[in-house]
Amino acid sequence: MTDTPTQPVTLNAHKLVEAVRFDPRGLVACIAQQHDTGEVLMMAWMNREAVEETLATGRVCYYSRSRQGLWRKGETSGQIQKLVELRLDCDGDTLLALVEQHGVACHTGRRNCFFRAMRDGELAVIAEPLMDPEALYGSHHGHSHG
Template identity: 80%
Template sequence: MQSAAPSDPARPFLDAIRFDAAGLVPCIAQQHDTGEVLMMAWMNAEAVAETLATGRVCYFSRSRGGLWRKGETSGQRQRLVELRLDCDGDTLLALVDQTGVACHTGRRSCFYRAMRDGTLAEIAAPLADPKALYGA
Protein backbone atom coordinates (compact mmCIF):
# COMPACT_ATOMS: atom_id res chain seq x y z
CA MET A 1 0.00 0.00 0.00
CA GLN A 2 1.24 3.47 -0.80
CA SER A 3 1.30 6.38 1.62
CA ALA A 4 -1.90 8.36 1.93
CA ALA A 5 -2.49 10.61 -1.07
CA PRO A 6 -2.65 14.39 -0.47
CA SER A 7 -6.44 14.35 -1.01
CA ASP A 8 -6.84 11.44 1.39
CA PRO A 9 -9.07 12.28 4.38
CA ALA A 10 -6.41 10.71 6.65
CA ARG A 11 -3.80 13.32 5.61
CA PRO A 12 -4.53 15.87 8.41
CA PHE A 13 -4.31 13.09 11.01
CA LEU A 14 -1.07 11.71 9.53
CA ASP A 15 0.44 15.20 9.34
CA ALA A 16 -0.25 15.76 13.04
CA ILE A 17 1.70 12.65 14.12
CA ARG A 18 5.28 13.17 15.33
CA PHE A 19 6.95 9.97 14.12
CA ASP A 20 10.36 9.15 15.66
CA ALA A 21 13.65 9.10 13.72
CA ALA A 22 12.82 5.58 12.48
CA GLY A 23 9.43 6.76 11.19
CA LEU A 24 7.51 5.00 13.98
CA VAL A 25 5.01 5.98 16.65
CA PRO A 26 3.88 3.86 19.63
CA CYS A 27 0.25 2.80 19.64
CA ILE A 28 -1.65 1.57 22.69
CA ALA A 29 -4.59 -0.73 21.90
CA GLN A 30 -7.48 -0.49 24.34
CA GLN A 31 -10.77 -2.41 24.34
CA HIS A 32 -13.29 0.32 23.55
CA ASP A 33 -16.17 -0.81 25.77
CA THR A 34 -14.29 -1.91 28.90
CA GLY A 35 -11.19 0.31 28.85
CA GLU A 36 -8.91 -2.73 29.21
CA VAL A 37 -5.42 -1.98 27.91
CA LEU A 38 -4.55 -4.82 25.56
CA MET A 39 -1.13 -4.13 24.09
CA MET A 40 1.41 -1.67 22.73
CA ALA A 41 2.85 -1.90 19.24
CA TRP A 42 4.45 0.38 16.67
CA MET A 43 2.93 2.02 13.61
CA ASN A 44 4.47 3.80 10.66
CA ALA A 45 2.57 6.15 8.33
CA GLU A 46 1.57 3.29 6.05
CA ALA A 47 0.14 1.28 8.97
CA VAL A 48 -1.82 4.30 10.21
CA ALA A 49 -3.19 5.01 6.73
CA GLU A 50 -4.19 1.36 6.20
CA THR A 51 -5.83 1.18 9.62
CA LEU A 52 -7.89 4.30 8.94
CA ALA A 53 -8.81 3.15 5.44
CA THR A 54 -9.82 -0.42 6.32
CA GLY A 55 -10.96 -0.25 9.95
CA ARG A 56 -8.75 -3.25 10.68
CA VAL A 57 -5.75 -2.44 12.88
CA CYS A 58 -2.38 -2.76 11.18
CA TYR A 59 0.97 -2.28 12.93
CA PHE A 60 4.59 -2.16 11.85
CA SER A 61 6.66 -5.13 13.01
CA ARG A 62 10.19 -4.01 13.85
CA SER A 63 11.44 -7.61 13.95
CA ARG A 64 10.00 -8.44 10.52
CA GLY A 65 10.60 -4.99 9.05
CA GLY A 66 7.13 -4.74 7.57
CA LEU A 67 3.43 -4.31 8.11
CA TRP A 68 1.72 -6.64 10.57
CA ARG A 69 -2.02 -6.94 10.25
CA LYS A 70 -3.22 -7.94 13.71
CA GLY A 71 -4.81 -11.38 13.59
CA GLU A 72 -3.61 -12.26 10.10
CA THR A 73 -2.06 -15.50 11.36
CA SER A 74 -3.97 -16.13 14.58
CA GLY A 75 -7.44 -14.82 13.70
CA GLN A 76 -7.31 -12.62 16.81
CA ARG A 77 -8.22 -9.42 14.95
CA GLN A 78 -8.71 -5.85 16.11
CA ARG A 79 -11.49 -3.77 14.57
CA LEU A 80 -10.85 -0.05 14.89
CA VAL A 81 -13.50 1.94 16.71
CA GLU A 82 -11.50 5.18 16.97
CA LEU A 83 -7.88 6.27 16.58
CA ARG A 84 -6.72 9.04 18.90
CA LEU A 85 -3.56 11.14 19.03
CA ASP A 86 -2.10 12.41 22.31
CA CYS A 87 -1.40 16.08 23.10
CA ASP A 88 2.26 15.87 22.03
CA GLY A 89 1.43 14.07 18.80
CA ASP A 90 3.84 11.24 19.61
CA THR A 91 1.58 8.43 20.85
CA LEU A 92 -1.55 6.86 19.42
CA LEU A 93 -4.45 5.25 21.24
CA ALA A 94 -6.45 2.75 19.23
CA LEU A 95 -9.86 2.03 20.69
CA VAL A 96 -10.62 -1.42 19.32
CA ASP A 97 -13.02 -4.30 19.37
CA GLN A 98 -10.69 -7.24 20.03
CA THR A 99 -11.58 -10.70 18.75
CA GLY A 100 -10.17 -13.26 21.19
CA VAL A 101 -6.81 -12.65 22.82
CA ALA A 102 -4.45 -9.77 22.04
CA CYS A 103 -1.19 -11.19 23.42
CA HIS A 104 0.99 -13.72 21.61
CA THR A 105 1.19 -15.63 24.92
CA GLY A 106 -2.51 -16.49 24.60
CA ARG A 107 -3.62 -13.96 27.21
CA ARG A 108 -6.28 -11.31 26.65
CA SER A 109 -3.79 -8.52 27.43
CA CYS A 110 -0.02 -8.24 27.14
CA PHE A 111 -0.07 -6.64 30.61
CA TYR A 112 -0.50 -9.86 32.58
CA ARG A 113 2.31 -9.34 35.11
CA ALA A 114 2.27 -7.02 38.11
CA MET A 115 4.38 -6.18 41.11
CA ARG A 116 2.58 -7.80 44.03
CA ASP A 117 3.97 -8.25 47.54
CA GLY A 118 7.50 -7.52 46.39
CA THR A 119 7.50 -9.99 43.53
CA LEU A 120 6.60 -10.08 39.87
CA ALA A 121 3.35 -12.06 39.71
CA GLU A 122 1.34 -13.38 36.80
CA ILE A 123 -2.16 -11.98 37.25
CA ALA A 124 -3.82 -13.54 34.20
CA ALA A 125 -3.67 -17.05 32.81
CA PRO A 126 -3.58 -17.84 29.09
CA LEU A 127 -7.01 -18.15 27.49
CA ALA A 128 -5.70 -19.77 24.32
CA ASP A 129 -2.78 -22.03 23.48
CA PRO A 130 -0.19 -20.03 21.48
CA LYS A 131 0.69 -23.19 19.52
CA ALA A 132 -2.90 -23.43 18.35
CA LEU A 133 -2.95 -19.73 17.41
CA TYR A 134 0.40 -19.55 15.61
CA GLY A 135 1.33 -23.12 14.85
CA ALA A 136 4.57 -22.75 16.80
Protein backbone atom coordinates (compact mmCIF):
# COMPACT_ATOMS: atom_id res chain seq x y z
CA MET A 1 0.00 0.00 0.00
CA THR A 2 1.65 3.21 -1.14
CA ASP A 3 0.30 5.65 1.45
CA THR A 4 1.39 3.71 4.54
CA PRO A 5 3.61 6.01 6.62
CA THR A 6 7.14 4.84 7.33
CA GLN A 7 9.79 5.98 9.75
CA PRO A 8 11.72 9.12 8.76
CA VAL A 9 14.60 8.38 6.41
CA THR A 10 17.54 10.74 6.78
CA LEU A 11 19.49 9.18 3.92
CA ASN A 12 18.64 11.04 0.72
CA ALA A 13 16.63 13.64 2.69
CA HIS A 14 18.27 16.26 0.47
CA LYS A 15 16.13 14.96 -2.42
CA LEU A 16 12.97 16.19 -0.68
CA VAL A 17 14.58 19.47 0.38
CA GLU A 18 15.76 20.16 -3.18
CA ALA A 19 12.22 19.54 -4.51
CA VAL A 20 10.65 22.13 -2.19
CA ARG A 21 9.70 25.46 -3.80
CA PHE A 22 10.49 27.89 -1.00
CA ASP A 23 8.81 31.32 -1.31
CA PRO A 24 10.83 34.55 -1.77
CA ARG A 25 11.29 34.70 2.03
CA GLY A 26 12.78 31.22 1.99
CA LEU A 27 9.70 29.67 3.61
CA VAL A 28 7.28 26.86 2.85
CA ALA A 29 3.91 26.16 4.49
CA CYS A 30 3.68 22.95 6.49
CA ILE A 31 0.43 21.35 7.63
CA ALA A 32 0.68 18.97 10.59
CA GLN A 33 -1.75 16.05 10.61
CA GLN A 34 -2.16 13.31 13.23
CA HIS A 35 -0.96 10.24 11.33
CA ASP A 36 -3.45 7.68 12.63
CA THR A 37 -6.68 9.71 12.82
CA GLY A 38 -6.20 12.21 10.00
CA GLU A 39 -6.93 15.12 12.36
CA VAL A 40 -5.49 18.38 10.99
CA LEU A 41 -3.57 19.89 13.90
CA MET A 42 -1.97 23.12 12.72
CA MET A 43 -0.19 25.02 9.96
CA ALA A 44 3.16 26.70 10.40
CA TRP A 45 6.14 27.75 8.31
CA MET A 46 9.44 25.99 7.68
CA ASN A 47 12.66 27.23 6.18
CA ARG A 48 15.30 24.95 4.64
CA GLU A 49 17.06 24.47 7.98
CA ALA A 50 13.78 23.50 9.71
CA VAL A 51 12.99 20.94 7.01
CA GLU A 52 16.49 19.49 7.24
CA GLU A 53 16.38 19.31 11.04
CA THR A 54 12.93 17.70 10.99
CA LEU A 55 14.14 15.00 8.62
CA ALA A 56 17.40 14.49 10.52
CA THR A 57 15.92 14.28 14.03
CA GLY A 58 12.44 12.87 13.50
CA ARG A 59 11.01 15.69 15.62
CA VAL A 60 9.14 18.47 13.85
CA CYS A 61 10.88 21.84 13.75
CA TYR A 62 9.26 24.96 12.30
CA TYR A 63 10.44 28.49 11.58
CA SER A 64 8.98 31.31 13.68
CA ARG A 65 8.48 34.45 11.63
CA SER A 66 7.95 36.56 14.75
CA ARG A 67 11.12 35.32 16.46
CA GLN A 68 13.07 34.97 13.19
CA GLY A 69 14.44 31.60 14.22
CA LEU A 70 13.86 27.89 14.47
CA TRP A 71 10.90 26.81 16.57
CA ARG A 72 11.36 23.29 17.87
CA LYS A 73 7.78 22.23 18.49
CA GLY A 74 7.35 21.24 22.14
CA GLU A 75 10.74 22.58 23.27
CA THR A 76 9.15 24.81 25.93
CA SER A 77 5.74 23.13 26.30
CA GLY A 78 6.66 19.45 26.06
CA GLN A 79 3.94 18.97 23.41
CA ILE A 80 6.27 17.52 20.79
CA GLN A 81 5.43 16.27 17.33
CA LYS A 82 7.22 13.06 16.35
CA LEU A 83 7.55 12.83 12.58
CA VAL A 84 6.06 9.77 10.91
CA GLU A 85 6.36 10.96 7.32
CA LEU A 86 6.98 14.24 5.50
CA ARG A 87 5.12 14.68 2.21
CA LEU A 88 5.43 17.32 -0.52
CA ASP A 89 2.44 18.45 -2.58
CA CYS A 90 2.16 18.37 -6.38
CA ASP A 91 3.63 21.81 -7.06
CA GLY A 92 6.24 21.69 -4.29
CA ASP A 93 5.02 24.64 -2.20
CA THR A 94 3.31 22.91 0.72
CA LEU A 95 4.51 20.20 3.07
CA LEU A 96 2.32 17.75 4.94
CA ALA A 97 3.85 16.39 8.13
CA LEU A 98 2.21 13.20 9.34
CA VAL A 99 2.96 13.28 13.03
CA GLU A 100 2.40 11.65 16.37
CA GLN A 101 1.28 14.61 18.48
CA HIS A 102 2.13 14.34 22.18
CA GLY A 103 -0.47 16.34 24.07
CA VAL A 104 -1.99 19.43 22.46
CA ALA A 105 -0.84 21.10 19.24
CA CYS A 106 -2.23 24.61 19.78
CA HIS A 107 -0.65 27.22 22.05
CA THR A 108 -4.17 27.94 23.39
CA GLY A 109 -4.18 24.50 25.02
CA ARG A 110 -6.51 22.97 22.44
CA ARG A 111 -5.83 19.73 20.61
CA ASN A 112 -5.63 21.57 17.27
CA CYS A 113 -5.58 25.17 16.03
CA PHE A 114 -8.83 24.96 14.08
CA PHE A 115 -11.29 25.56 16.93
CA ARG A 116 -13.39 28.36 15.41
CA ALA A 117 -16.12 27.75 12.84
CA MET A 118 -19.05 29.53 11.28
CA ARG A 119 -22.17 28.28 13.03
CA ASP A 120 -25.57 29.91 12.53
CA GLY A 121 -23.95 32.96 10.95
CA GLU A 122 -21.53 33.50 13.84
CA LEU A 123 -17.89 32.66 14.40
CA ALA A 124 -18.17 30.15 17.22
CA VAL A 125 -15.61 28.40 19.41
CA ILE A 126 -16.18 24.68 18.84
CA ALA A 127 -13.47 23.21 21.10
CA GLU A 128 -12.41 24.13 24.61
CA PRO A 129 -8.82 24.01 25.89
CA LEU A 130 -7.63 20.66 27.20
CA MET A 131 -4.72 22.32 28.99
CA ASP A 132 -4.18 25.72 30.55
CA PRO A 133 -1.87 27.75 28.27
CA GLU A 134 -0.12 29.07 31.39
CA ALA A 135 0.75 25.49 32.30
CA LEU A 136 2.21 25.00 28.82
CA TYR A 137 4.37 28.10 28.63
CA GLY A 138 4.50 29.72 32.05
CA SER A 139 3.31 33.19 33.01
CA HIS A 140 5.16 35.01 30.20
CA HIS A 141 3.92 32.83 27.40
CA GLY A 142 3.82 35.29 24.48
CA HIS A 143 3.84 32.36 22.06
CA SER A 144 2.77 32.66 18.50
CA HIS A 145 3.08 30.54 15.40
CA GLY A 146 5.32 33.20 13.92
